[in-house]
Amino acid sequence: MLLLAGLGNPGERYARTRHNVGWVAVEAIARSIGASPWRARFQGLACEGAVGEHRVLLLKPQQFYNESGRSIGEAAKFFKIAPTDIIVFHDEIDLAPGRFRMKTGGGAAGNNGIRSTIAAIGPDFRRARIGVGHPGDKELVQGHVLSDFHKVDRDWLNPMLDALCDALPFALDGDDERYQAEVLRLAPAVKSDPRRSLRDGD
Numbered sequence: 001m002l003l004l005a006g007l008g009n010p011g012e013r014y015a016r017t018r019h020n021v022g023w024v025a026v027e028a029i030a031r032s033i034g035a036s037p038w039r040a041r042f043q044g045l046a047c048e049g050a051v052g053e054h055r056v057l058l059l060k061p062q063q064f065y066n067e068s069g070r071s072i073g074e075a076a077k078f079f080k081i082a083p084t085d086i087i088v089f090h091d092e093i094d095l096a097p098g099r100f101r102m103k104t105g106g107g108a109a110g111n112n113g114i115r116s117t118i119a120a121i122g123p124d125f126r127r128a129r130i131g132v133g134h135p136g137d138k139e140l141v142q143g144h145v146l147s148d149f150h151k152v153d154r155d156w157l158n159p160m161l162d163a164l165c166d167a168l169p170f171a172l173d174g175d176d177e178r179y180q181a182e183v184l185r186l187a188p189a190v191k192s193d194p195r196r197s198l199r200d201g202d
Helices: 018-033 069-079 112-121 138-145 151-166 168-172 176-186
Strands: 002-006 039-041 044-051 054-061 086-092 100-104 126-131
Touching (some): 002 018, 002 069, 018 044, 018 054, 018 086, 018 126, 018 138, 018 151, 018 168, 044 069, 044 168, 054 069, 069 112, 086 112, 100 151, 151 176, 168 176
Parallel strands (some): 002 054
Antiparallel strands (some): 039 044, 100 126
């Protein structure tokens, strides 16, 4: 079994914020594979489905974003899922809006949800990083990620969600490089964030 977890905050107040794009991605995948109804499990909401020969557990932790690892750790322990079979979908401010990167292992890079997950299961899980851009000033980051997507963001967000679903078999087969390439092919986005002069990178 593979575990696909999305980072986000519970409650209607946060439902459409940039910080919840991980939840939104996992919800889209659940719909695309015809997963079972969501139900309360593992300190979160979980559902199950299958893609070819792969069984998939989808999870939306119900702690706040910064404590997401507790839920992910509980689900991983229950099903004995190795970190390499766990993909965590989350927002990434160091990528331009609509850019996408897969990464395995490493540190938290200031992301407290990833830090919590590392504390629960170690660093060797896979990260599906969805670019939401940077406000240009570190003092504005919290307000940026906790604010709702703008209407114009739908131009890249909706194609991104479709691409994450359509290319999913590559990720489930363990081919993260191909998954990343296919998502970017299906949902191309500019590499530079107009609000930043920083290059798109890791």
